[in-house]
Amino acid sequence: MGIGLALITVLGLIFFAYFGTAVVGLNALFAIVFPYAAFIIFVLGFIYRIVKWGKSPVPYRIPTTAGQHYSSLWFKQNKIDNPSTAWGVALRMFFEVFTFRSLFRNTKAELLQGRLYVGSSKWLWLGAIAFHYSFLVIFLRHMRFFTPETPWVIDTIESLDSFLQVHILGSPLLYITNLTILAALLYLLGRRILDPKIKYISLPSDYFPLFLILGIITTGILMRYFFKVDVTAIKELTLGLVYFKPVVPKGIGSLFYIHLFLVSILFAYFPFSKLMHMGGVFLSPTRNLANNNRMERHVNPWEYPVKHRHYEEYEDEFREKMKKAGIPVEKE
Amino acid sequence: MALPRPEELISDVNLKKMPSKPWMDTLPVEFKPGFYCYGAKGKNLAYVDMPNARDFHVTDPDWKLPEDWKNIVIQGIKQRIERFRTFHVFMDICVRCGACADKCHFFIGTGDPKNMPVLRAELLRSVYRKYFTSSGKIFGRNGGARELDLDVLKELWYYFYQCTECRRCSLFCPYGIDTAEITIMARELLNLLGLNTDWISGPVANCYRTGNHLGIEPHTMKSTLEFMCNDIEDITGIRIEPPINKKGAEILFVTPSGDLFADPGIYNCMGYMMLFHEIGLDYTWSTFACEGGNFGFFTSLEMAKRLHSKIYEEAKRLKVKWILGGECGHMWRVWHQYHDTWFGPIDFLEVPVSPITGTKFEHAKSTKIVHISEFTADLIRHGVLKFDKSRNDNLIVTFHDSCNVSRGMGMFEEPRYIIKNVCNHFYDMPDETIREQTFCCGSGSGLNAGEIMEQRMRGGFPRANAVRYVHEKFGVNLVANICAIDRAALPPLMNYWVPGVRVSGVTELVANAMIMKGEKEREMNLRMEPLPGKGGE
Numbered sequence: 001m002g003i004g005l006a007l008i009t010v011l012g013l014i015f016f017a018y019f020g021t022a023v024v025g026l027n028a029l030f031a032i033v034f035p036y037a038a039f040i041i042f043v044l045g046f047i048y049r050i051v052k053w054g055k056s057p058v059p060y061r062i063p064t065t066a067g068q069h070y071s072s073l074w075f076k077q078n079k080i081d082n083p084s085t086a087w088g089v090a091l092r093m094f095f096e097v098f099t100f101r102s103l104f105r106n107t108k109a110e111l112l113q114g115r116l117y118v119g120s121s122k123w124l125w126l127g128a129i130a131f132h133y134s135f136l137v138i139f140l141r142h143m144r145f146f147t148p149e150t151p152w153v154i155d156t157i158e159s160l161d162s163f164l165q166v167h168i169l170g171s172p173l174l175y176i177t178n179l180t181i182l183a184a185l186l187y188l189l190g191r192r193i194l195d196p197k198i199k200y201i202s203l204p205s206d207y208f209p210l211f212l213i214l215g216i217i218t219t220g221i222l223m224r225y226f227f228k229v230d231v232t233a234i235k236e237l238t239l240g241l242v243y244f245k246p247v248v249p250k251g252i253g254s255l256f257y258i259h260l261f262l263v264s265i266l267f268a269y270f271p272f273s274k275l276m277h278m279g280g281v282f283l284s285p286t287r288n289l290a291n292n293n294r295m296e297r298h299v300n301p302w303e304y305p306v307k308h309r310h311y312e313e314y315e316d317e318f319r320e321k322m323k324k325a326g327i328p329v330e331k332e
Numbered sequence: 333m334a335l336p337r338p339e340e341l342i343s344d345v346n347l348k349k350m351p352s353k354p355w356m357d358t359l360p361v362e363f364k365p366g367f368y369c370y371g372a373k374g375k376n377l378a379y380v381d382m383p384n385a386r387d388f389h390v391t392d393p394d395w396k397l398p399e400d401w402k403n404i405v406i407q408g409i410k411q412r413i414e415r416f417r418t419f420h421v422f423m424d425i426c427v428r429c430g431a432c433a434d435k436c437h438f439f440i441g442t443g444d445p446k447n448m449p450v451l452r453a454e455l456l457r458s459v460y461r462k463y464f465t466s467s468g469k470i471f472g473r474n475g476g477a478r479e480l481d482l483d484v485l486k487e488l489w490y491y492f493y494q495c496t497e498c499r500r501c502s503l504f505c506p507y508g509i510d511t512a513e514i515t516i517m518a519r520e521l522l523n524l525l526g527l528n529t530d531w532i533s534g535p536v537a538n539c540y541r542t543g544n545h546l547g548i549e550p551h552t553m554k555s556t557l558e559f560m561c562n563d564i565e566d567i568t569g570i571r572i573e574p575p576i577n578k579k580g581a582e583i584l585f586v587t588p589s590g591d592l593f594a595d596p597g598i599y600n601c602m603g604y605m606m607l608f609h610e611i612g613l614d615y616t617w618s619t620f621a622c623e624g625g626n627f628g629f630f631t632s633l634e635m636a637k638r639l640h641s642k643i644y645e646e647a648k649r650l651k652v653k654w655i656l657g658g659e660c661g662h663m664w665r666v667w668h669q670y671h672d673t674w675f676g677p678i679d680f681l682e683v684p685v686s687p688i689t690g691t692k693f694e695h696a697k698s699t700k701i702v703h704i705s706e707f708t709a710d711l712i713r714h715g716v717l718k719f720d721k722s723r724n725d726n727l728i729v730t731f732h733d734s735c736n737v738s739r740g741m742g743m744f745e746e747p748r749y750i751i752k753n754v755c756n757h758f759y760d761m762p763d764e765t766i767r768e769q770t771f772c773c774g775s776g777s778g779l780n781a782g783e784i785m786e787q788r789m790r791g792g793f794p795r796a797n798a799v800r801y802v803h804e805k806f807g808v809n810l811v812a813n814i815c816a817i818d819r820a821a822l823p824p825l826m827n828y829w830v831p832g833v834r835v836s837g838v839t840e841l842v843a844n845a846m847i848m849k850g851e852k853e854r855e856m857n858l859r860m861e862p863l864p865g866k867g868g869e
Contacts, residue, residue, distance in 0.1 A: 005474060053424070056417040060633075062669050062740070064502045064510060066768040069742030071695045073710060075749070081768070082742040084695075096506075102431075103506040107764055109434040109794075111347060114339050116440060116797040118764040124431060128506070191430075198430040200350040201450050203476040205467070206428050272467055277507055280425035285418045286508035291742060293668050294696040297676040302415055306634055307381070308641040309540055311649055314620050317541070318550050325551035327619060328577050330649075 002204030003193065009204075010211040010262075017261035022254040030257045031237055032246040038264035045271025050279050059300035061293055064286040066105075084292045096287055100128055127187040134181035135213075137161055138220075141175070145238040171225040178221055185214050209275060212266055219259035229256055335366075335786055338829055342793060345443040347434060355451060356458070356473065359483040361490045363391050366786030369493060369529035369779065376537040377526055380635065384526030390489075395482070401525050402480055406463050408521045413464065418513045423460045425507050426450060432501035432511070437772050438494055441790030446491050449501035449511040455488055456518050489527055492518040494787060496776035497630075497662075498735035503768055515777070520632040528631055531781035535627040539639050543620040544589035545627055550619035556592050557617065560602045563860065569852035572609045574617060577650065581616035582687060584647045587658025587704075588625035590816035591837070597819045599858040600837030604658060607708065607839060610848050611688050611716060615656065621646035624663035625816060630778035636666055637674045644675045647700075654684035654700040656707060659837050661815035662776065664703065664743075665736035672699045689714040705746040705814055708842060712753050719845040721756050723857065726864040727810045728757040729841070730802050732795065732822065733770035734815035742768075747814050747838050754845040759806040765798035775821035788821065789828050796829030803830050811835050 020026045067078025080101075083089045095101040108121035140157050144150040162173035189210045192202050223229045233249035234256060240247040270276070282288065315322065315329055322329050335341065351358060371388030378385035386396050398404065413420045432449040434440060439447040446452060454476070461468030461477035468477030478484065497512035522528070528536075535545035542549055548556065557574040565571050575581060587604065591597040608615055621643045628635035647655055657667060672678070681700040684693040691710045693702045711717055729751055737743050744767045752758050765771050774791030802808040811822055811833060822835040844857050855866045 002474060049424075053417060053421050056414055056420040058417045059415060060670055060673055062418065062510070062513065064499055064508055064739050065742030066503055066739070067742060068744050069695075071706060071743075071746075072691060072693045073706060073746070074713065075745040078742070096508075100506055102504060102508065103429075105504055105769075106431050107435070107504075107769075109347065109440050111342065111345060111440070114342050116794050118762070118794075120764075124429065128429070195430070196348055196350045197433045197445070197448065198428075200355065200445050201428045201430060201433070201448065201454065203428065204471075204474050205476060272465075274425065274427045277425040277427050280421050281507045283417060283421050284425075284508040285421075286502055286510045286513075292695075293672060294699040294701065295694070297672045297698050300673050303673065306638045306641070308638040311620055311642070311645060314543065314642075318619075321549060321551045322619070325554050327550050327554055328579070 002202070003207045005204045006207035006211050009208060010215050013212075013262060013265055014215060014258050017258040018254050020261075021257040027248050027252075027257065028246075030261050031248045031252075032241070034261060034264040035241060036246075038267040042267040042270055045268075046276075046279060049271050049276055050283075053280065053283050057301045058285050058289070059302065061289045061298040062285060063289045063291045065291050069291055083290050084295070085290055089288060089290050093282070093288055097281060100125055100132075102287075103128055123187075124191070127184050127191075130180045131184035131188060134177040134184060137177045138175075138181065138217075141177075145235050146242050148239060168225050174225075178217070178224075181217055182221075185210060185217065189214070205273060209266070209269070209273065212262055212269070216259060216262045216266065219255055219262065223255055223259065227253070227255060229253060335789060335828070338789075341786075341789060342441070345441065345790075347440065347443055349443075350445055355445060355454075356478055359487060361483070361487040363490065365783075367494070367784060368490060368787075369531050369781045369784050372526065372528040372530050372533035376530075376533040377528065379537040380540050380638070382526060382528070382533070382631075383524055386526060388526060388528075395486075395525075395527070397482075397525050401485075404524050405459075405480060405485070405521050408524050409460055409464065412517050412520065413460075416513075416517065418510065419517045422453070422509045422514055423457055423464075426453065426457065426509055428454075429506065431504050431506065432509075435501045435504050436511075437498070437500070437774055437794045438496075438787070438791045441774070441793040442787070446487075447494060449505075452491050452495060453509070453511055453514050455484075455491055456514060459484065459488075485525075488518055489522055492522065493529055493779070496735070496772050496774065496779055496791065498772035498776055499739040500735065500769070500772065503739060512777075516629075516633065519630065523632050523635075529778060529781070532627050532630045532778035535778075536631055536635060536639065539623055539627065542622075543618075543642060544592070544623035545625060546589050546593050548589060548592060548622070553592060553617075553619050553622055557601075557605070560598060560605065563858075564602055564606055567854060567856050567858065567860065568606070568848055570606075570609065570848055570850060572605050574605055575615060576617045577619055578616035579649075580651050581614050582653050583613065583615040584621065584643075584650060584652040584655045585615045585617060585658070586621055586624045586643060586655060588660040588663055588816035589623045590625065590660075590820055591658060592622070594820060596823070596834070596836050596840065596859070597816055599840040600659060600819065602858050603837065603839035603841075603843030604704070606843040606846065606848065610846060611711065614687065616650060616652065618646040618650060624657055624660050624667070626663060626666050627778055629662055629666050633670070636670065640666060640671065641675065644671075644678060644681075648680050653682045654696075654702065655681070656684075656702050656704060658704050659814035659816065659839060661734035661736035661817055663736075663816075665740035667699070667701055668741045671701070686710055688716055703743065703746070704839060705743065705750060708839065709746045709749050712750060717842075718847040719754050720847050721754060721845050722865070723845050723854065723863050724755040724841055725757070727755060727841070728759065728806060728808045729755050729810045729812050730759055730761055730799065730808045731766070732761075732773070732799075732811050732813040732818060733766050734813055734818055735770060735772050735776060737814060738768055738770050744768075747812070750838055750842060751812055754841050757806075759802050759808055761798040761802050765794065771795040771798065773815075773818050773821040773825060775825075776817050780817055780821050785824070789825065792821070792825040793829065795822075796825050799826065799833055800830045803833055809833055812838050812841060814838050
């Protein structure tokens, strides 16, 4: 559902950026106004969403327990998957956020001749890990555009990312992450199209970020390997943004502006979309709470007294029957 | 309604083929017999002051809803978004990666895409988006949003009463989205309009009045226990007098009422009494706090709290030191994850200490409630009990992990330790189907009604399939478990899918193997069948 709509929207955005810069020449709009606006929307929107979630209390402590619990007996506790302390929770969250531990558990169910087969299935995990880490590395590499002197960390990341030492058609060194993120994106998109179940549940808002990021990656790759862009001019622009002395250097082509515009859209879109899972995973009460329910009381701020039946009422109704049966009663 | 033969039932399921119409366009939902429970009766709703109490017939076009029902639901969503971070976050962060899709036993057994946890949640999420998110308001259907109308409401009802709140999906979700939590919220919303099922609201009303779902009155409970004690005497030669409403006992024992009533729960109940007698435990039953299960939990959290308030109150009235809980699934989810928040601090009880072994159950120091499997495992470890394992030699046992105890508590080793100490033949089912990955019996959360049998047999198929595997490979003929719903639901499931496999609680196995002081030579097991090697065949 909605793959066409998502694709057309992204193509429309690309055309909009091309038209706005190459035809109309509103370069300042795309170089300065949109990036600033997007950044502000991102920061405020992100904070707004987190605060809004945070305002909803956690009335009950309901972790999903995924291993042997802690008890006073001798059985060995699974401290990561069923943590009973804050440290355990920290570990569980660490593995959840950095290694996608729950997704790593993934299995696949198949019916064959009336029998069910459940087996391990790591492809989704692999695609997700490849995508997210590639994106992170690419994001960090781009910090060279926002710092006057490139920090050594960024240099190190760059050299690691290009350690294959391969050139394409005499262009700069190939980044591994360019390949992995493309492969991962195509896999994630492909399964949405080819797996009937995933296709059936997909919304336009599932395809849109995929096409948007594909657009960003493609324009980035084109600029680096195929169409030489004026990196010095671009850095002048990006540093201008950082120092609040925005400039629009000459000689930057539309390809860059398309790239920058799509990135701006991604930032502005982020807080209002499913991409907020980045923040939400930290707030998920089935993962970020310790399973120590019988040891430490969890307080619900809005708990209220409820009407319930008291023993006296019960005994009033059944007293005669209880007496006859020889069951002790409070009032004879 | 007769079910098709097992091999036919599942043959129409294709997990790889989806309907040609998008899921939002498949309304109105078809209420297929065998797939839904009957509607609630007005008198049962009225008895516990539920709104819009009237006889509710699912297939009637007119559901007799209050005039402003739509507003009630939308305000209900708003209130729950503001009160539950779970619900709030889970409505927002799903990326529809589909990891949960084939984890649901109901999806595997029906192939109905709306039984995929992600889509079950989207049914409600789409309504949430329409009224509470900017993208839903602006982009409407393209933003995954839809209006709430009567057809949508009926669809919500149909599918949220097709979820057993087993939480298997939440295990696999990369963000821990818990469909059980979403189902709980959805059912709360439906209950604002009086849209409960008969199978849930009846037990709730019973439980409020008599203390238990079955409506067993105090004198009947006493005679039931005494009947069991007669059987125990026939089997062991030992006469047990069950202590009832005994003030000043050390321990209050509470178990689901299913153990008082139906086969094979009653054998487990006999087992409890034999065990307590053998170790000389100073305990008492309560005729009022006589239900550990809680169908209120399948109605609303408030109703769950209303039904369970009696347990600590009875503990206080009877002046016990701590509470011991029997074998039950959702009972333990409620006791473990909700009780202390609802009823704490429990300062009138003491930190549980086993009077037999001296083990202090520090992990229950706040709630003061211990699970019978923890208690029994500790007894066995200390060598308190003597067993003749050969009495269980006719049994080739596997263990079904109950969903709630598994994913809402994490108790996997205790029951296995016990079984291995009282049975010679034990085989686990495949790893992907046990412990935290256990498959539901297909009948939890109030779905164990007769009229929903086809859905139950389909939903229980993944569980039965794994039992069949060990049945064929190792000759397994008994599924042990620690859940009253399992004891009620697994026998028909086994009869249907894996005939020849029976079902029992763990304590039944313990009591059968346990050598009691002063017992006569046993000829029969607790079911009054000849023990292995004691004639018969």
